[in-house]
Amino acid sequence: MNGYSPTRTSTSRPSPVRPESAPTLHIDNLTARFGGVTALNGLTATVQAGEAIGVVGPNGAGKTTFLNAISGLLGRAVSGEIELFGRSIVRESPVRIAKRGVARSFQHPPLLDTATVLENVVVGSHHAEGFAAARQIFTPWRVRQTERAEHVRARALLARAGLSSLQHREAGSLPYGARKQVDILRAIFHRPALLLLDEPTSGLDIGEQRKVVDIIQDLRADPSVSILLVEHHMDVVRQCASRVLGVQAGRVIATGTPDEVFESPEYREAVVGRSHQRSGAQVGPLERRD
Numbered sequence: 001m002n003g004y005s006p007t008r009t010s011t012s013r014p015s016p017v018r019p020e021s022a023p024t025l026h027i028d029n030l031t032a033r034f035g036g037v038t039a040l041n042g043l044t045a046t047v048q049a050g051e052a053i054g055v056v057g058p059n060g061a062g063k064t065t066f067l068n069a070i071s072g073l074l075g076r077a078v079s080g081e082i083e084l085f086g087r088s089i090v091r092e093s094p095v096r097i098a099k100r101g102v103a104r105s106f107q108h109p110p111l112l113d114t115a116t117v118l119e120n121v122v123v124g125s126h127h128a129e130g131f132a133a134a135r136q137i138f139t140p141w142r143v144r145q146t147e148r149a150e151h152v153r154a155r156a157l158l159a160r161a162g163l164s165s166l167q168h169r170e171a172g173s174l175p176y177g178a179r180k181q182v183d184i185l186r187a188i189f190h191r192p193a194l195l196l197l198d199e200p201t202s203g204l205d206i207g208e209q210r211k212v213v214d215i216i217q218d219l220r221a222d223p224s225v226s227i228l229l230v231e232h233h234m235d236v237v238r239q240c241a242s243r244v245l246g247v248q249a250g251r252v253i254a255t256g257t258p259d260e261v262f263e264s265p266e267y268r269e270a271v272v273g274r275s276h277q278r279s280g281a282q283v284g285p286l287e288r289r290d
């Protein structure tokens, strides 16, 4: 069963053009500079349809900047190429990139605090469905129908995550762990082709971490969804990602299975070299010891 699968829902969003031959995402020589700081330094990577790729590395390696660049949040600070299904998105706005099927969660979820949890999950969906304001005025019945269907789908997502009891709570009153989960469901609600998750389990307790892992594993059953997962917990990466990019100083220093990367000399040096600081790879309570 796949309760979160974007393709198994009752209303359908016009899907972005997805040429069979092109990968979901191709990144070439991606560089991001902020004044004198080079956060990304020639990063190159490819994500195929249905892949879930972990992005790991020490603090300050450029992982969040990588997701920000793909989301279109960095504007002219970025150079290099970002292709989604073979089409360049490197100069497109965050809204257009979202419309092309990219959704993301944030380290610190920017929920609408005075809206309910249910409203937060569906927020922006009219935009995503291409409902212009004029259309809403002239076809109110259709808009109401769509809203009803969206609320049904959002409730189903919340139920699947065990968060039904929170659906009418104001988001501003939620504890941190619930905020993170709602933010992830909000991203999933838009049926992304590419889901960007930025430290989805940071600050969560063990039960909440398991629920997030469950959500990600469920999504992986859908071959049309690709995932980039920035994560410090090695156990979460092992359970959710088939392939890992080890990143340091804004470039990829190791690729392979989770264990191949975690055990590679390049990655160990990147993390151990900073052992006096917070480690880039945390062994969490979900850690499997094989």
Ligand SMILES: Nc1ncnc2c1ncn2[C@@H]1O[C@H](COP(=O)(O)OP(=O)(O)OP(=O)(O)O)[C@@H](O)[C@H]1O
Binding pocket: 034, 037, 038, 039, 057, 058, 059, 060, 061, 062, 063, 064, 065, 066
């Ligand atoms: N908008 C910005 N302006 C200036 N410097 C920035 C900006 N965004 C990121 N940086 C810098 O770029 C580098 C990479 O930051 P980034 O947040 O991408 O690292 P990270 O790998 O996500 O770290 P962490 O694991 O701690 O979240 C850091 O030195 C950071 O201070």
